[in-house]
Amino acid sequence: MAHAAVAEHRSTSPWLHFAVRRLIGLAAIFLVLLVVSFLIVQLIPGDPAAGLAGANADLADIERIRHQLGLDQPLWQRFIDYAGGVLSGDLGTSFMYRQPVLTIIENRLPFTATIALAGIAIVLLVAIPLGMLIGVLTQGGRRKWLDTGFGFVTGFLDSVPGYVMATFLVVMFALGIGVLPLFPPAYTPRFGSASFVLPIAAIVIGPICTVSRVVRRETAVVLGNDYQRTAHGWRLPAWKRYIKWALPNLLTSTLTVSGLVLTGLIGGAVVIESVFALPGLGSGIIKAILDRDYPVIQAMVIVIGMIAALINLLVDILLGLIDERTLGGSHVSA
Numbered sequence: 001m002a003h004a005a006v007a008e009h010r011s012t013s014p015w016l017h018f019a020v021r022r023l024i025g026l027a028a029i030f031l032v033l034l035v036v037s038f039l040i041v042q043l044i045p046g047d048p049a050a051g052l053a054g055a056n057a058d059l060a061d062i063e064r065i066r067h068q069l070g071l072d073q074p075l076w077q078r079f080i081d082y083a084g085g086v087l088s089g090d091l092g093t094s095f096m097y098r099q100p101v102l103t104i105i106e107n108r109l110p111f112t113a114t115i116a117l118a119g120i121a122i123v124l125l126v127a128i129p130l131g132m133l134i135g136v137l138t139q140g141g142r143r144k145w146l147d148t149g150f151g152f153v154t155g156f157l158d159s160v161p162g163y164v165m166a167t168f169l170v171v172m173f174a175l176g177i178g179v180l181p182l183f184p185p186a187y188t189p190r191f192g193s194a195s196f197v198l199p200i201a202a203i204v205i206g207p208i209c210t211v212s213r214v215v216r217r218e219t220a221v222v223l224g225n226d227y228q229r230t231a232h233g234w235r236l237p238a239w240k241r242y243i244k245w246a247l248p249n250l251l252t253s254t255l256t257v258s259g260l261v262l263t264g265l266i267g268g269a270v271v272i273e274s275v276f277a278l279p280g281l282g283s284g285i286i287k288a289i290l291d292r293d294y295p296v297i298q299a300m301v302i303v304i305g306m307i308a309a310l311i312n313l314l315v316d317i318l319l320g321l322i323d324e325r326t327l328g329g330s331h332v333s334a
Contacts, residue, residue: 018320022313029309030302034086037301038079041294069095082298092295096288101299104284109303111280115269116307118200120262123207128254130208131215138216139223150216154209162268166202166275173198199276203268207261214257218250252319259315263308 066072070081085092091101138147157165173180180197270282277283281300288296 015320018316022316026306026309026313030306033302033305034083037298037305038082040301041297042075044289044292044294044297086299086302091299094293094296096291096293096296101295104296105281105299105303108279108281108284111273111278112269112282112307114196115199115203115272115278115280116266116311118196119204119207119265120311122200122204123211123262123265124258126204127208127211127258128215128251131212131254132219132250134212135216135219135223139220147216151213154213158206158209158213160206162202162206163271163275165205166199166272169198169202170275199272199278202275203265203272206268207258207265210261211254211258215250215254218253222249255315255319259312262311262315266304266308266311 063072070078073081082092089102091105093099094101094104097104134146134150137143138150160168180195269280270286272278273280273282274286281304285297285300285304287293288300
């Protein structure tokens with residue numbers, strides 16, 4: 001009975017400590033985003049009240065609009081009102097559209113979610129097998145030409161800025177060959193829609209190159225271990241040596257790097273959505289900045305930041321499922 005209790009504690013305690021730490025971390029990230037999203041709009045030049053009042057408005061009209069928007073309140077009072085509203089689920093009302101910010105986000109989130117989820121899946125499903133394949137084929141210094149060519153191509157593609165890659169894909173496949181549509185149908189995001197092929201391709205090419213190079217390097221390290229050489233000498237099946245033994249060992253460091261890469265993928269969506277005229281969160285926040293629509297800017301900063309935090313959480317969970325030692329926490333000795 002005592003041994004069973006210790007075994008159960010060993011299996012549940014790391015996950016419990018992990019859950020507590022991650023919840024505290026997410027709460028801290030949310031509070032930081034709350035403060036940053038409020039302060040960042042103070043750096044935007046111009047007066048949104050003057051823009052809404054129009055070019056022919058007099059000072060009285062501008063002051064009236066400022067009062068309606070609450071912009072005449074002290075900074076500390078505006079922050080308290082803003083934080084209280086966010087914590088109660090009220091993200092405010094758009095200055096420009098005069099509708100709840102939550103409604104704007106609900107309309108734009110499906111596009112960003114479609115690109116992000118499809119992009120993450122494609123990066124992991126393509127980069128890991130590709131990097132592992134190159135690592136196996138070039139094991140022990142074989143096929144130097146393949147290793148050199150792989151490094152050159154992935155390094156070059158990874159160095160191309162996202163907007164340049166997006167523009168090239170548009171010119172080549174939409175305007176040139178004409179095999180893919182350029183703009184998606186309004187508010188109908190679907191994973192199977194051909195309109196999302198170019199945006200997703202533009203956003204995943206760089207991360208695929210980065211992650212596949214990491215996988216290739218880790219594959220070379222893992223295959224150089226003594227147990228792999230022994231297994232090869234015993235002529236064990238390749239699937240067992242590569243898939244059952246090598247893959248779990250190289251995934252730990254690969255997923256750690258992938259978390260940073262996939263978080264950057266969300267930032268790249270801001271540019272990609274603008275290039276392809278996708279009405280997602282990325283293009284929405286750019287438009288809100290140009291319109292000085294403070295509530296929309298603040299809400300989208302929080303939403304995009306939390307999406308990035310949740311991606312890192314997902315990567316940590318995957319790492320924990322592969323190897324519980326990555327969860328940290330206390331250990332129980334026998």
